[in-house]
Amino acid sequence: MRKLVILVMVIVGLFPPMQLVKASIQPKLKKEDVLFVQVKRLNGETRIFKENDGYEEVIINKVVNWINTASPSEGVIELNKTPVISIMNIEMKNGDVAVIEPAYNCMIENQVKTCTLVDGEVIYTQNNKKVRLKSLELYDWFLVGWKYESVGASKDQLLEETLYTRYFSYLDKTYSDFIMCPRIDKVERMNGDTRRHIVHASALNYSAHHGDAPFDRIHITLTDTPENGVKINKVTIQKGISEKESLIQCRRES
Template sequence: MKSGEVETIEPAYNCISKKQAKECTVADGEVIYTKNQMKVRLKSLELFDWILVGWKFESVGPSKEELLEETLYARYFSYLDKTYSDFIMCPRIDKIERISGDIRRHIINASALNYSAHHDEDPYDRVHIMLTDTPENGVKINNVRIEKGISDEESRIQCK
């Protein structure tokens, strides 16, 4: 914990003493929570399962969706002129629509925050980009607008 305390959660065991030997088996669906050397036995099938196998499958780092957004934004960002070079923080693909149902033709709405506000006390600005991406015309920027001074709440939503 931030305070320096150590708290642990581990699978619980049921133990039986037979003569001079102790035989223990895992208690299905039960865990031991330890804080300040005080142990509490809890029933939690979900936590028990997560401790045994679930943690191995948790992804470390950004999700596939987040990586896809970053990749698409980086592809389209290169088509903007230098006026917008600061808008690289928390890129989002806000909306993608197929053009006439074609999987190779899209209208994309993207947004990002200005990086320079990250170091200032000024609120972030957000760029909104609307473009089309088609095999015959490539990437065409249709509209770019800057939303000045967005709220802290809006910047948190953008960066979630």
């Protein structure tokens, strides 16, 4: 993916000189301020990731984190390049738009300007201010990775959510906030009987989904039998789990 190289040839004199701009800002986006992220390719491919979609919100959070943790690049920012092979618009809830596009290094030889795509670097623009950033993760995702993000939930996830919803109704209302990224972690047959099970389930608290505080995780152990129905045996709350653990819970990291 990072082997991609694109050359742009421009005859000097046919076009006005390119403006060179140096980095002026270090972006610090807030996840809760983003409405959607849209990626567009020169060949017409496009995709939108929306904040109000529970699965796509996790993807937006990942992109925002890459932007905020990217390193400023010492390279100049060359404007008016053609063609722009890919562009990403980040629409804010207040109407502002931040833009990400590829970074190029250009040189002139025999009155011909050659511009080469820079591996691992992008140009970030917000409020008419530009900064050149280094982030291999953001660069790879921006050019190709976004196309391979899953759309909605898999059949296995839908089955787990259906089961969790059934069992969730037996919980005390004290735990009503634990509805995010539900998982059926383990199912054990009782004495080998296919109709009687011990079920271990978990989920995250929805109130932490904007990233203001770490997620808490609920762990539920229950029995499900024909004669007694669902019986909750044990409930524990794991406070302040790590970001990595929350991504694993939501199937965003293995």
